[in-house]
Amino acid sequence: MTSPVPGVIxxxxxxxxxxxxxxxxxxxxxxxxxxxxxxxxxxxxVGMLLREQATEDLLGRFPGPIGDIDLLRQxxxxxxIGIVQALYGIGKLWDGADPATAQKRQRRYxxxxxxxxxxxxxxxxxxxxxxxxxxQELTWSSAVLWCAFYAPILVCATLYLRLAVRELRAGDNxxxxxxxxxxxIGISGVLVFDAVVTPLNTIYEVISNTRSKDPEMHIKxxxxxxxxxxxxxxxxxPTVSALRVRFGxxxxxxxxxxxxxxxxxLTALFPEVVARDRLATDTExxxxxxxxxxxxxxxxxxxxxxxxxxxHDDVASPTAAAAVQVARAYTAKLHGxxxxxxxxxxxxxxxPTKSTHLTAASDNLVDLARQWQTALAQCAPAASR
Numbered sequence: 001m002t003s004p005v006p007g008v009i010x011x012x013x014x015x016x017x018x019x020x021x022x023x024x025x026x027x028x029x030x031x032x033x034x035x036x037x038x039x040x041x042x043x044x045x046v047g048m049l050l051r052e053q054a055t056e057d058l059l060g061r062f063p064g065p066i067g068d069i070d071l072l073r074q075x076x077x078x079x080x081i082g083i084v085q086a087l088y089g090i091g092k093l094w095d096g097a098d099p100a101t102a103q104k105r106q107r108r109y110x111x112x113x114x115x116x117x118x119x120x121x122x123x124x125x126x127x128x129x130x131x132x133x134x135x136q137e138l139t140w141s142s143a144v145l146w147c148a149f150y151a152p153i154l155v156c157a158t159l160y161l162r163l164a165v166r167e168l169r170a171g172d173n174x175x176x177x178x179x180x181x182x183x184x185i186g187i188s189g190v191l192v193f194d195a196v197v198t199p200l201n202t203i204y205e206v207i208s209n210t211r212s213k214d215p216e217m218h219i220k221x222x223x224x225x226x227x228x229x230x231x232x233x234x235x236x237x238p239t240v241s242a243l244r245v246r247f248g249x250x251x252x253x254x255x256x257x258x259x260x261x262x263x264x265x266l267t268a269l270f271p272e273v274v275a276r277d278r279l280a281t282d283t284e285x286x287x288x289x290x291x292x293x294x295x296x297x298x299x300x301x302x303x304x305x306x307x308x309x310x311x312h313d314d315v316a317s318p319t320a321a322a323a324v325q326v327a328r329a330y331t332a333k334l335h336g337x338x339x340x341x342x343x344x345x346x347x348x349x350x351x352p353t354k355s356t357h358l359t360a361a362s363d364n365l366v367d368l369a370r371q372w373q374t375a376l377a378q379c380a381p382a383a384s385r
Contacts, residue, residue: 004216004218004221004222005221005222005225007052007053007054010048010052010225011052011054013048013225013228013229013232014045014048014049014052016232017041017044017045017048017228017232018045020041020232021038021041021042021045024037024038024041025038025042032089032093032099032102032103033090033093036086036087036089036090036093036106037086037090039082039086040082040083040086040087040090040231041231041232043079043080043082043083043086044079044083044228044231044232046076046079046082047076047079047080047083047224047228048224048225048228050072050073050075050076050079051073051076051221051224051225055072056069056072056073059072068128070124070127070128070131070132071121071128073133074120074121074124074127074128074134075121077117077120077124077145077149078113078117078120078121080149080224081113081116081117081120081149081152082110082113082117084113084152084153084156085106085109085110085112085113085152085156086106086109087156087160088109088152088155088156088159089102089105089106089109091156091159091160091163092105092159094163095159095163112152113152116148116149116151116152119144119145119148120145120148120149123141123142123144123145123148124141124145125141126139126141127141127142133215133216133217134146134217135202135212135214135215135216135217136212136215136216138202138205138206138211138212139206140206142202142206143199143202143203143206146198146199146202147199150194150195150196150198150199151195153191153194153195154191154192154195154196156191157188157189157191157192157195158188158192160184160187160188161184161185161188161189161192163184164181164182164184164185164188165181165185167181168181168182168185194223252284252285252288253284253288255288255362255363255366256284256287256288256291258366258369258370259288259291259292259295259362259365259366259369260291261369261372261373262295262365262368262369262372263291263294263295265330265372266294266295266298266299266302266330267294267295267298269298269302269330269333269334270297270298270301273294273297273298273301274294275290275293275294288362291362292362292365295365296349296365299326299346299348299349300349302326302329302330302333302346303329303344303345303346303349304339304340304341305328305329305330305332305333305337305339305340306325306326306328306329306342306344306345306346307325307328307329307332307342307344308325308344309321309322309324309325309347318347318351319348319351319364319367319368319370319371320371320374320375321347322346322347322348322351322368322371323348323368323371323372323374323375324371324375324378324379325346325347325348326346326348326368326372326375327372327375327376327378327379328379329346330376330379331376331379348364348365348368351364
């Protein structure tokens with residue numbers, strides 16, 4: 001069953017799927033659910049590759065089983081069974097199964113998948129011997145093959161259908177959740193219907209000696225391609241988010257980078273505020289949290305050097321005024337000015353934050369950091385006189 005999708009469309013999708021799988025295994029592989037999603041994507045990539053004409057042309061040059069095109073096509077069915085077994089494991093976790101025993105459970109699911117795959121390959125032997133597709137051969141072996149192939153799909157789709165109906169009936173869902181559950185019901189319902197009708201239809205065609213309406217199996221191949229493509233697109237959002245976090249392009253990483261120059265200047269002035277237990281394996285959130293605390297501690301130590309910002313000072317905003325005030329205190333400390341007990345507070349320390357969330361709590365300091373170099377430049381002439 002070669003994919004009917006043109007290579008110009010199929011190969012970009014396959015390339016994206018392979019890249020997504022590699023990235024997810026590298027960056028999003030910590031929880032059991034993430035690992036099962038990644039395993040499903042890996043099975044999907046193998047299945048799609050085995051169905052491509054270019055793959056068949058390449059492997060067909062080799063002798064033995066590697067070059068057996070009919071065997072490769074049937075192995076793609078085994079890859080789909082692997083996808084279903086991984087999805088079934090995810091569904092059982094959703095259903096409340098104990099995550100602590102998930103790996104042991106999943107091994108059993110995969111063993112069942114291997115047994116069903118063996119049945120598929122055994123039942124597909126007559127078709128391979130004749131160099132035809134399963135639906136072109138249409139004997140009782142074909143019926144056995146489709147029963148073995150669709151059995152796990154029926155069980156898995158029924159599980160997801162039940163879970164989606166249960167969640168939708170809970171009554172405390174957001175509009176987005178309701179849409180997701182409704183879509184899940186629709187997709188699962190179609191799969192349940194297909195998993196029941198296809199084997200029964202094959203049995204009917206064998207008994208009545210009726211020719212298959214789709215002997216080239218294009219509909220089955222197209223359904224697999226579309227379903228795999230849709231699943232891949234769903235995983236793009238969390239994968240891109242993980243990449244943004246990995247390379248510091250999310251809000252947390254961006255705030256940390258923007259705070260870096262301010263942090264370096266203040267911690268050079270007050271090295272005692274720098275924590276000594278930092279780890280190279282700290283997350284971006286942990287680094288931002290440390291940096292925010294250390295900047296705040298350094299600012300507290302600058303308070304004795306603070307002076308009020310006069311109304312006639314050339315500042316464009318409260319944040320710019322706060323930056324000038326901090327820069328003046330910083331410059332005073334840097335040049336050995338004797339601290340005072342005037343009780344002047346640094347404005348930046350009293351500015352309210354919009355949220356207690358880490359990134360929001362650091363926003364005031366980020367705004368200060370944006371103004372930092374300009375404020376230092378304004379203070380430089382006064383310090384030189």
